[in-house]
Amino acid sequence: MGLAREALIEAVAEFYGDLNVVHPFREGNGRAQRLLFEHIIINCGYEISWQGLERDEWLDANISAYHCDYQPMVKLFGRCIGKELTE
16 A cells, blocks of 8 residues: 555556566466456555456557557556545
8 A cells, every 4th residue: 555546557557567678478367467467456545447448458458568668558557546445
């Protein structure tokens, strides 16, 4: 906990994009990354849902992140990261 939602969105978008570039395997890595980032986001105190993302926009955001343009990924994580969790 401790990051404001907007700061979390930007950090997660950049980290996700960078990790996606360095992973060694194509098959299964996307699922593993989503689980890792769900864990990170939830432990930062926010809801996360991947529902409503289109395959093409996800692929385009990952391609942009490869070229160090994280804004499409920021936009997607802005939709995926929800409200702050309450205890």
